[in-house]
Amino acid sequence: MIEIILLGINHKTAPVEIRELLTVSKEEAAAMLDAIKESASVNEVVIFSTCNRVEILMTAGDKADAIETAQRQLSRFKNVPVSRFQQSIYIYEGDEAVRHIFRVASSLDSMMVGEPQILGQIKEAYFNATKRKTSGVILNRLLHRTFFVAKRVRTETGIGDHAVSISYAAVELARKIFGLLDGKKVLLIGAGEMAELAVEHLIRNRVKEIFVANRTFKNGVELARRFGGTAIRFEEITDFIQQADVIISSTGSPDIIINKEQVKHIMPGRRNRPLFFIDIAVPRDIDPEINKLNNIYVYDIDDLNGVVDENIEDRNKEAIKGERIIDEAVISFRRWYDSLDVVPTIVALRNKIDSIATAEIEKTMHAMNIAESEREALYRMKNALINKIMHNPTLLLKRDGCHGNNSVNIDVTRKLFNLDE
DSSP states (O other): OEEEEEEEEEETTTHHHHHHHHOOOOOHHHHHHHHHHHHHTOOOOOEETTTTEEEEEEEEESSHHHHHHHHHHHHHHHHHHHHGGGGEEEEHHHHHHHHHHHHHHTTTSSSSSOOOOOHHHHHHHHHHHHHHTTOOHHHHHHHHHHHHHHHHHHHHHOOTTTOOHHHHHHHHHHHHHHHHHHHHHHEEEOOOOHHHHHHHHHHTTOOSEEEEEEHHHHHHHHHHHTTTOEOOOGGGGGHHTTSEEEEEEEOOOOSSOOOOOHHHHHHHGTTTOEEEEEESSSSBOOOGGGGTTTTEEEEEHHHHHHHHHHHHHHHHHHHHHHHHHHHHHHHHHHHHHHHHHHHHHHHHHHHHHHHHHHHHHHHHHHHOOHHHHHHHHHHHHHHHHHHHHHHHHHHHHOGGGGGOOOHHHHHHHHHHHTTTT
C-alpha cells in the first residue's frame, strides 16, 4: 500500500541556527527532488523550504526506507550530520500528513497565524516538482486540494482580515481613514526597517507617489530608488508635508522632528485634506500634540501594538473555523484516496465475471450453431446480468469508511475472486 508521508522541521521544533543550516535553495531543491525520487521506495516527492520550515512530502511503498532516504539526502545536500537535526524532525503519515499540509498552506501552522506568503511558496515548490516530474497522481491531487482548502479558509473565515504586524497595522489604519489608498502620496522619513515594510504594504495598495527624506541624502537616494520614489533633503520635509497624505517616520533622532506649530502652519494650504502620521520611532519623531489638530491622525508604536494584540486574538478565534474546514477536507481527501484501490478492484472484478460469461456464451453458441441475431441477444443478456451481479459488490466496496473497514472488503474481494493471479 502506498502511504503519504511528510517529514520536516519548523520554527516550533528547531531553533533558527538549525533552520538556517537546512534551508534549501531552489537549485538545491531541484537536485534533491531527483536524488530522493531515485530511491526505489519513493514514488513521488515535493520539497518546501522557507525561513521557518523545511518539509519533504512523499508517497512511498516502504515507509521506513523513504524516511531514512529523505533524512540522508537532506544531510548530504546541506552537509549537516543527521544527528544534528534528527531530534527536531517531525513525521506525519496518512491523514495526519494531509491535515498538516492543509494547515500549513492555510497559515494555521505559521509563526503568525493568517500570514499569506506561505501559500505562494508552496505553489512555487509544487510547480518545481511538476517540472522535475517528481509529483504524480497522488501528490498532484493532494496539492490541488491544498490550494482549494487554503483559499476556502481565507475567504470563509476572517483569518487574514486583521493586521498582525506593526507595519501592516499602520497601513490598515490608513485604509480605514482614507478608504482606498490609490493616488495618495507618502512621505517616508528615515530608513527604519518597519517603516520600509509599511511602504511595501502601501505600494501594494497602489499609492501614487513616495518621497524619501534621510539625514544622509545619499542613503535617501538609494532607498527612493528601491521604492521607485523621489529623494528629498531633510530641510525640505515641511514643504512636502503640504502635499503628502501619509507620513511614516522612523529615525534614530533623540528629539521631535515634526512639531505641532509646523503642521498647524501648513494646514490651511492643504485645504483641510486629512493627514495621517505613522510614528514608528522610539523615542518618537512626531509631536503627539499634533493629534489635537483638525483632520490629522497620529499613531505611535504603542497605538499600533494595541491594534496588533487585539487582532491576534481575533485571528485565533477565526482559526477555529479554519480547523473545521480542514477536518472536512481531510475526510474528503481520504475518501478519494481510498477509491484508488476501490476502482481497480471493481474493474478487475467486472472483467473477471465478463471473461467467464463471454467464454461460456462462446462455447454455447459454438455447440448450438446459434444465429447472429440471437447472439446479440445473448450478449445483451450477459451485460445486463453482469450489471446486476456487480451492483451490490460495487456498493459495498465504495461504502464510506464509517460503515466498516474498506481495506478489509477490498482484500477479501480480491482473494475471493482470485483477482491478483
